Amino acid sequence: MIYTSCSRDPEWKKAFVKYMNAELALTNERFPVMGLATVDLEGRPAVRMVSPRGFVGDGFLKVNSSDHGQWSSDVLTFCTHAKSNKVQELVNTNDIQAICWLPNIKVQIRCSGHAHLLFHPDNPNYTTLSLDMRHRVWPRDGTPEEEREAREEQKEIQRFGGSVEPLVNGAVEIDVGYIREQAYLHHSPVLQAWYSWPAPGKIRSADASLYPMEIPKIKDKEESEKYEANARRNYVLIFIDVNQVDIVDLNESTRRIHTRRSDTSWSVANVNP
Numbered sequence: 001m002i003y004t005s006c007s008r009d010p011e012w013k014k015a016f017v018k019y020m021n022a023e024l025a026l027t028n029e030r031f032p033v034m035g036l037a038t039v040d041l042e043g044r045p046a047v048r049m050v051s052p053r054g055f056v057g058d059g060f061l062k063v064n065s066s067d068h069g070q071w072s073s074d075v076l077t078f079c080t081h082a083k084s085n086k087v088q089e090l091v092n093t094n095d096i097q098a099i100c101w102l103p104n105i106k107v108q109i110r111c112s113g114h115a116h117l118l119f120h121p122d123n124p125n126y127t128t129l130s131l132d133m134r135h136r137v138w139p140r141d142g143t144p145e146e147e148r149e150a151r152e153e154q155k156e157i158q159r160f161g162g163s164v165e166p167l168v169n170g171a172v173e174i175d176v177g178y179i180r181e182q183a184y185l186h187h188s189p190v191l192q193a194w195y196s197w198p199a200p201g202k203i204r205s206a207d208a209s210l211y212p213m214e215i216p217k218i219k220d221k222e223e224s225e226k227y228e229a230n231a232r233r234n235y236v237l238i239f240i241d242v243n244q245v246d247i248v249d250l251n252e253s254t255r256r257i258h259t260r261r262s263d264t265s266w267s268v269a270n271v272n273p
Contacts (some may be wrong), residue, residue, distance in 0.1 A: 020169065056136070
């Protein structure tokens, strides 16, 4: 996976994209790995390794079926099994931290924020997404002429006392079900099959048929459809509303902490590594 960014993205996302792409170019990994920390049901820290699926609007995570790559955002995504412990933990307390160490370029990235879970409509836990992403999604860069016209329009609005919020687009249609479906379809057949398995962390059954390795290889059509439906029902896409990002670059001996001030603006502090 290649991460992308545009000039309208917050500075932390530009740095995240630069560092992730630099690290992935030096490895054979398709997706990076991050440690996702939650709070368990007894109030203790719980952490596990996960692979971010990318940012809403990037790559295969288009905001709707009509999106041809014209939208960007700072909403990071992960996925998980609906019956995993982390789902129960996030439903109880949605505060999270996600951290990764990129050894080849000696960079650490730590993201703090809140997790918002999107279940399949057939899942008993299904609810509408609690995060309004219209204030987290904005148009990518236009042509130089389009950018010039946009700047002139903003000046005209301000001249008459109006306010400009360049990163907010309340009119964008965000189809979270479509985003979730695209995220699922871009998993490998092996990982898709894993979502049809019984609850993670429970005692393993002696019935090998409960653990198909690839659903398309199941010859019985009725059985194949049953496992496919179960996999989709168990698939949860997690949207992370990031509110702080701490980036340490040991090659440059720098550490910058980016903190969200509002829907559309961030502050940055240069601190000691």
